[in-house]
Amino acid sequence: MEILAFGVTADEKPLLEEAFRDGHEVRCVEVFLSEDTAPIAAGYEIVSSSVNADLNGRVLRTLHAGGTRMIAQRSTGFNNIDLDVARRLGMTVSRVSYYSPYSVAEFAWTLAMAVNRRIVRASNRTRDFDFRLNGLLGRDMRGRTAGVLGTGKIGEAFARIAHGFGMNLLGWDVTQNPACLDLGMEYVDKDRLLAESDLISLHVPLLDSTRRIIDSAALKTMKDDAILVNSSRGGLVDTDALVDELRAGRFEGVGLDVYEAEAGVFFLDKSLEAVPDDTLARLITFPNVVVTSHQAYYTHDAVGQIIATTVANVADYLSGRRSENTLSPAA
Known part of the structure; x- marks a missing residue:
């Protein structure tokens, strides 16, 4: 399965590609997930978003209409996600509840x-x-x-x-x-x-x-x-x-x-x-x-943990499992 990852930095890209190498392909784009960029995800069942993504109701509905059923956010915070809409659409949403x-x-x-x-x-x-x-x-x-x-x-x-x-x-x-x-x-x-x-x-x-x-x-x-x-x-x-x-x-x-x-x-x-x-x-x-530009988390250790958890969250979704990282279970 190919996964689309939004908001990926140049430092993060090789780490993401290596982490998913054994199970999936990952397409990395620098643009952030928003109302303007959401149509790019058409045809991708799994999308990964960054901390500055805008996952409001309109974005979620666009993603859902394009076939997206799982969003793996690569951050701890999730105030940028309309979870009520995600639950009504039956979309799985996960986050990284812990890193360094x-x-x-x-x-x-x-x-x-x-x-x-x-x-x-x-x-x-x-x-x-x-x-x-x-x-x-x-x-x-x-x-x-x-x-x-x-x-x-x-x-x-x-x-x-x-x-x-x-x-x-x-x-x-x-x-x-x-x-x-x-x-x-x-x-x-x-x-x-x-x-x-x-x-x-x-x-x-x-x-x-x-x-x-x-x-x-x-x-x-x-x-x-x-x-x-x-x-x-x-x-x-x-x-x-x-x-x-x-x-x-x-x-x-x-x-x-x-x-x-x-x-x-x-x-x-x-x-x-x-x-x-x-x-x-x-x-x-x-x-x-x-x-500074929201870089406090940006160390090899923390980014490595974030990516490893994101990989685990995708595996949980595909296996029908839930974890402490699951914000919205699929219907």
């Missing part, structure tokens, strides 16, 4: 230290042979407080690194993680975490209850010299409100690997185009902000 939490946690720390120690500014200067230290003053992390919003596997990994730095730990989640408690984490309400933390890192999923959990009120609760890092989902932060606070001169630094309007921008080369998104354009201009 260290990839994202380590990258979140990379962003935190990049803004704290002004790494991007320093690198740009030295490329011009400007070796002055003015404006590069950072802070020790030891003895300061890290606030972790969401203490699942990734949040726990982030907390372990913070503990290694010698930081105090505050946590917020619907349930307490015993491993985080063992690190000395104190679970508190969200407002206290925001008010007392020097570094705040977001590791919660994007749900109706967490959408824009960092809104204008939350931002105003934070310290003026706090560092904010988001490597989870862009919709967790009200970006317009964040820009307003940055314009007011607040925050030591902000590191963002995700952006709430990233679809159609991230993973693409827009260097020769005018940027229509005024909020994103303004955000990137702040010297204390580092924006």
